[in-house]
Amino acid sequence: xxxxxxxxxxxxxxxxxxxxxxxxxxxxxxxxxxxxxxxxxxxxxxxxxxxxxxxxxxxxxxxxxxxxxxxxxxxxxxxxxxxxxxxxxxxxxxxxxxxxxxxxxxxxxxxxxxxxxxxxxxxxxxxxxxxxxxxxxxxxxxxxxxxxxxxxxxxxxxxxxxxxxxxxxxxxxxxxxxxxxxxxxxxxxxxxxxxxxxxxxxxxxxxxxxxxxxxxxxxxxxxxxxxxxxxxxxxxxxxxxxxxxxxxxxxxxxxxxxxxxxxxxxxxxxxxxxxxxxxxxxxxxxxxxxxxxxxxxxxxxxxxxxxxxxxxxxxxxxxxxxxxxxxxxxxxxxxxxxxxxxxxxxxxxxxxxxxxxxxxxxxxxxxxxxxxxxxxxxxxxxxxxxxxxxxxxxxxxxxxxxxxxxxxxxxxxxxxxxxxxxxxxxxxxxxxxxxxxxxxxxxxxxxxxxxxxxxxxxxxxxxxxxxxxxxxxxxxxxxxxxxxxxxxxxxxx
Ligand code: NAI
Ligand code: MG
Numbered sequence: 391x392x393x394x395x396x397x398x399x400x401x402x403x404x405x406x407x408x409x410x411x412x413x414x415x416x417x418x419x420x421x422x423x424x425x426x427x428x429x430x431x432x433x434x435x436x437x438x439x440x441x442x443x444x445x446x447x448x449x450x451x452x453x454x455x456x457x458x459x460x461x462x463x464x465x466x467x468x469x470x471x472x473x474x475x476x477x478x479x480x481x482x483x484x485x486x487x488x489x490x491x492x493x494x495x496x497x498x499x500x501x502x503x504x505x506x507x508x509x510x511x512x513x514x515x516x517x518x519x520x521x522x523x524x525x526x527x528x529x530x531x532x533x534x535x536x537x538x539x540x541x542x543x544x545x546x547x548x549x550x551x552x553x554x555x556x557x558x559x560x561x562x563x564x565x566x567x568x569x570x571x572x573x574x575x576x577x578x579x580x581x582x583x584x585x586x587x588x589x590x591x592x593x594x595x596x597x598x599x600x601x602x603x604x605x606x607x608x609x610x611x612x613x614x615x616x617x618x619x620x621x622x623x624x625x626x627x628x629x630x631x632x633x634x635x636x637x638x639x640x641x642x643x644x645x646x647x648x649x650x651x652x653x654x655x656x657x658x659x660x661x662x663x664x665x666x667x668x669x670x671x672x673x674x675x676x677x678x679x680x681x682x683x684x685x686x687x688x689x690x691x692x693x694x695x696x697x698x699x700x701x702x703x704x705x706x707x708x709x710x711x712x713x714x715x716x717x718x719x720x721x722x723x724x725x726x727x728x729x730x731x732x733x734x735x736x737x738x739x740x741x742x743x744x745x746x747x748x749x750x751x752x753x754x755x756x757x758x759x760x761x762x763x764x765x766x767x768x769x770x771x772x773x774x775x776x777x778x779x780x781x782x783x784x785x786x787x788x789x790x791x792x793x794x795x796x797x798x799x800x801x802x803x804x805x806x807x808x809x810x811x812x813x814x815x816x817x818x819x820x821x822x823x824x825x826x827x828x829x830x831x832x833x834x835x836x837x838x839x840x841x842x843x844x845x846x847x848x849x850x851x852x853x854x855x856x857x858x859x860x861x862x863x864x865x866x867x868x869x870x871x872x873x874x875x876x877x878x879x880x881x882x883x
Contacts, residue, residue, distance in 0.1 A: 406437035406583060406607060408444055409590040411451035412600025418443045423609075425583055428496030428728040429719050429765035437583050440608035445575065445616035448604035452546040452573040453622055455601030461573065464599075470521030473568055476596040477514040480507070483592065487585055489720075491556050494582045496728030496765060497682055498719045505681075509846060510561040513864070516848035517565030520869060524570060534883035540876040543571035544649060545624030547872065548617035550610075550638070551586075552630045553579035553730050554685040554788075559629055560586045564603065565848075566868040567627075575604045575623070577614055579630075581730050583607035610634060618642060625649035627871060629687075632786075632812075632857050651861030651871045653687065653853055655786040656814030658835070659807030660690030660843065663800060664698040666819035670841065672706040674819060675792065678843040680714060680770050683729055684738075684790035687858075688815035690843055692776075692783060693794045694803045704774050704794050708754050711770040716762040728765040729789060735766040738789030742771060745782040750793070751775045778806055786812070800829065808834045813855030817843050836862070 406425075407414035421439040426432065440448075455461050461469075480487065487510070488502035497506075526539035547567050551559040556578060567574050578586035590605040606613055614634075618626050618641035625648050628638045632654040642648045660678050662671045678690025695703045719727035729735045735758065742756045755771030768790050776783050776793035783793050797803035807816060817839040818829045830838040836853045839845060846852070846864075853862035861871050 406435055406587045408438045408440050408448075408607065409587065409603070409605040410444065410448045411604065412594060414590075417441065418447070423580065423607075425494055425581065426731070427493050427765070428730050429763055429767075431732070431765055434493055435584060437587075437607045439613075440577070440606035441612040442616040444606055444608070445613055445620060448575045448606055449546060449620055449622050451601035452575050452604055455599060456543070456546055456573040459601055460599045461571070461602045464571075466522040466524065466571070469568065469571060470518045472596055472598055473514055473518035473521060473565070476593060476598070477511055477518055479592040479596055480514060480589070481511050483588075484511070487557055487588060490585045490588055491582070492719045492727070494584045495553060495556055495730055496719055498724045498727045500722055500724065501682060506555055506558050509848070510557050513558070513561040513565045513848040517569040520566075520866070521569040524869060524873070526875075534881065536880040536882055538878050540878060541873045542876055544872050544874050545572060546622060547572045547574050548620065548623045548626040549574055549576045550614050550617060550626065550628045550630065551576070551578055553581040554682060554687070556582035557585040557589060560589055562863050562868075563627055563629075567872050568598075568602070570869055570872040572625075572872050573602050575606060575617055577606050577608060577617060580607065580609050615641060619645040621646050623648055625651075625872065627651045629653040631655055635859070649871070651863075652859040653863055654814075654857060654859045655788075655812055656687045656689065656854065656858050657692060657784065657786055657810045657812045658688055658690050658815045658817065659692045659694055659803070659833070660817045661694040661800075661803050661807060661819065661829070662696065662699065662703055663818065663820040663822075663825070664696040665821045666699075666841070667821065668699055668702060668706070671819035672703055672710060674817065674841070674843040675703070675707055676710045678817065679792040680711070680726055680790050681844055683726055683768065685730060685734070685788050686844070688837060688844065689788075690817055691787060691792055692807065693792050694797050694807060695794055696800075696803070697796055697798045700794070700796050704753060704772065707772055707792075707794070711754050711772055714770050716759050716767055716769070718763060726770060726790065728763070728767050730766070732766055734788065735768065738768060738787055738791060741782055741785070741787045741789070741791060745773045745776070745780065745791075745793070748777075748780045748782070749775070750780060750782060753794070755790075778809065784810070800825065804829055804832045808832075811857040814853075814858035815839070
């Protein structure tokens with residue numbers, strides 16, 4: 391087995407390998423790295439560490455599979471059947487996959503069980519349905535010609551994913567790539583490589599031919615950079631920080647102009663108007679910032695609250711935050727687990743320090759939660775009296791820290807909400823349907839939620855304006871990321 395985690399105890403010190411050309415192998419260098427359980431700080435497993443030489447091997451396998459292997463000749467409907475088989479296998483192993491991500495990432499088992507894995511199943515099943523429904527068009531051109539388009543897979547794709555939703559990000563990437571007939575070299579994040587490896591086993595079990603999906607745990611500047619700058623990779627899809635997104639684009643530009651899609655950071659405005667159903671808005675604000683320990687790119691980290699209801703919203707939010715059960719992620723009652731790493735915890739704590747130093751008020755939390763365990767736990771944190779100019783209001787924190795910001799007029803709130811280099815998501819809470827839709831149009835973000843937050847569906851596009859990214863994931867929109875359009879001309883006379 392590439393990775394064997396059947397119980398938390400058995401997980402310790404198990405070994406993960408690289409999936410290349412249908413086999414689990416060691417890195418050519420023989421190097422390995424450790425992945426930790428963030429809720430204890432202990433080593434969970436040793437994993438083979440891919441670098442450039444392994445990326446070369448994997449790209450070669452993916453290229454051969456794309457051009458010569460059974461995959462290259464497979465009917466679209468059969469591709470769909472393979473994806474459906476994989477969907478079923480994920481469903482059959484849902485509990486195990488939820489456990490792996492909880493152990494490797496530190497997120498609560500109730501979330502991996504009820505959010506992550508169901509969304510993975512939703513996504514893979516959705517793209518299974520697309521495989522045989524990707525069609526070209528006939529175009530009424532001038533002259534005695536027949537002109538039509540073919541939609542063809544872009545080729546070998548590199549996919550580099552983050553640690554916050556390890557299995558789900560793998561599914562968002564693999565679903566459309568496999569539905570369109572591409573082959574893949576996927577690099578999971580170094581903090582959370584295990585669920586992708588287990589998924590790799592299920593991919594083989596489902597019957598995907600060798601080389602179609604290659605999975606290479608490793609680090610960004612080595613394995614990640616080798617993928618992004620590889621001359622034989624046709625497209626790179628990345629999810630992670632805006633900073634690394636920039637590097638990816640640069641590497642793509644300097645190597646072979648491979649196609650690039652990016653899903654990057656955010657600093658979402660979550661706007662509560664005084665005519666909202668306040669209790670629902672407060673619950674939405676809680677989900678918006680505390681889901682997944684706040685390690686969410688679309689987290690509602692700037693809570694704009696209209697003057698009239700500001701104090702009520704903040705005091706209700708405080709009551710919720712203080713009631714959140716933080717602790718052992720394996721306990722089904724736990725609502726917030728550990729931050730993914732000590733490094734991430736430190737970043738969040740630095741932001742808390744900065745908020746205090748710049749004069750924001752700590753409503754609750756603001757520090758490490760040592761009572762929750764020896765892992766990297768935070769207290770759910772709320773700042774009020776936050777000014778737009780403060781660092782905590784400008785930069786992505788990627789932790790359970792929300793800034794409550796007052797406003798007196800909605801036009802002003804929208805303007806201030808938009809005043810950020812990010813544009814991934816935004817939300818508005820109001821009973822006024824006209825205002826809600828008008829505001830939705832004015833918000834410069836790829837996703838706008840009205841009277842809800844963090845709502846997802848495999849059929850609905852997700853992605854960012856501005857520095858939050860390029861391209862859209864999910865829905866039929868994501869298929870375009872993996873397709874080339876060929877225009878074919880036929881003389882009729
Ligand atoms: P990161 O952007 O460094 O990591 C994401 C992925 O990129 C990982 O697989 C990593 O190995 C890879 N990577 C890193 N450097 C690379 C390079 N030079 N070339 C190719 N691949 C590379 O994110 P990190 O450092 O783990 O987190 C830092 C911050 O990034 C977070 O605090 C958060 O603000 C943001 N972030 C945003 C995410 C999102 O979903 N938009 C996800 C993860 C982090
Ligand atoms: Mg880990």
